[in-house]
Amino acid sequence: MRSFESHKHNNDEERRLTLLKKKLLDGQLSLEKFRKILLERDQSSLLRDASLENLKLLTDPEIVQFLDEHLESREEYYRFLSLTEVHVAQVLFQREKSEKAFSHFEQAFLHAKKAKMDDGWIAYLEGILTYLQGKEIPKDILERVTEPRNKEILIHFNEGLKKRGRPSYLEDYNR
Numbered sequence: 627m628r629s630f631e632s633h634k635h636n637n638d639e640e641r642r643l644t645l646l647k648k649k650l651l652d653g654q655l656s657l658e659k660f661r662k663i664l665l666e667r668d669q670s671s672l673l674r675d676a677s678l679e680n681l682k683l684l685t686d687p688e689i690v691q692f693l694d695e696h697l698e699s700r701e702e703y704y705r706f707l708s709l710t711e712v713h714v715a716q717v718l719f720q721r722e723k724s725e726k727a728f729s730h731f732e733q734a735f736l737h738a739k740k741a742k743m744d745d746g747w748i749a750y751l752e753g754i755l756t757y758l759q760g761k762e763i764p765k766d767i768l769e770r771v772t773e774p775r776n777k778e779i780l781i782h783f784n785e786g787l788k789k790r791g792r793p794s795y796l797e798d799y800n801r
Contacts, residue, residue: 643683651692661706668713673720677713684710704741708734712751719795727795728758746772750780757783757793 646663649655655663664683667676683689684707693703711734718727735751749770753763763780771777779799786798 639679643679647683647686647689651688657693657696664706664710668710673717674713675717677710678717681707681710681714701741704737705743708737708741708743708747708751711737716799719799724758724795728755731755731758744772745770746776750776753780753783757787757798758795760787760793762787 646655646660650657650660664680668674668680670676684703690703694700697703711730715727715730715734718724718730731751731754735748735755738748738751749767750773753767753771756763756767757780763784768777768780771780782798782801783793786794786801
């Protein structure tokens with residue numbers, strides 16, 4: 627029964643995303659409302675599992691072309707893509723797919739740079755990547771992170787590395 631329910635949920639989700647895409651492309655949905663819906667979906671669960679489908683939608687060739695033609699700047703697109711990639715990476719860590727997760731953090735970092743995002747966010751992503759490579763996050767990166775919770779996470783990453791000698795993303799992130 628669970629398999630049926632899971633399949634039904636996936637089909638319902640697929641239909642919702644297809645409708646969302648159609649409404650955006652047809653002009654029935656503003657870019658602002660589209661962003662708001664994706665952000666609400668992303669924030670609807672602490673697990674951030676909607677980010678997987680959001681990423682599919684944001685990288686759909688028709689959506690990419692539409693956004694390229696309608697956004698004021700490509701930087702807006704890369705900003706949203708960076709955050710989505712981070713949440714996808716976190717979902718993959720929860721599902722014990724760390725190699726795939728690492729590549730999504732790399733993409734988040736590259737998108738953040740393309741978006742010319744705040745240096746604190748870029749440093750945070752740089753710190754995560756350093757940690758995931760099993761290296762201590764340098765003080766200069768820590769000093770560039772401005773958001774207190776993100777800085778605290780990076781400090782926990784360094785402490786975890788010192789304690790275990792290897793990264794354990796979920797263990798250190800959730801401290």
